[in-house]
Amino acid sequence: MANFGRRLIENLKSPQFREYLMSTHFWGPVANWGIPIACLMDIKKDPKIISGTMTTALILYSCVFMRFAWKVQPRNMLLFACHFTNASAQGVQGGRFIRYHYLGGAEAEAENQKQLNAA
Numbered sequence: 001m002a003n004f005g006r007r008l009i010e011n012l013k014s015p016q017f018r019e020y021l022m023s024t025h026f027w028g029p030v031a032n033w034g035i036p037i038a039c040l041m042d043i044k045k046d047p048k049i050i051s052g053t054m055t056t057a058l059i060l061y062s063c064v065f066m067r068f069a070w071k072v073q074p075r076n077m078l079l080f081a082c083h084f085t086n087a088s089a090q091g092v093q094g095g096r097f098i099r100y101h102y103l104g105g106a107e108a109e110a111e112n113q114k115q116l117n118a119a
Contacts, residue, residue, distance in 0.1 A: 029078040036086035047100035062087035
């Protein structure tokens with residue numbers, strides 16, 4: 001275990017790692033993580049605020065950039081993970097949007113509100 005720790009410290013001190021930390025290969029994905037984090041924070045919010053158009057655009061955007069992250073050499077797995085997370089989270093939001101607007105979610109909410117007001 002000590003040998004592993006020593007090797008890890010040496011790799012972190014290496015010029016290659018410092019060069020990676022100063023590259024767009026690192027900072028681009030780090031900046032992009034704001035999108036999936038915001039989406040994950042919105043999952044518990046009311047589905048009537050979800051924009052179906054924006055959700056679809058963000059899913060397509062993330063799919064395009066997942067492909068880019070896979071095809072670029074060297075592969076950018078940090079960017080791929082960011083967009084995979086975003087596409088997954090946006091897919092959940094898209095499902096919530098469809099359920100609310102097209103599968104009776106809005107009507108069920110209105111019925112519940114009527115029952116609460118009657119009580």
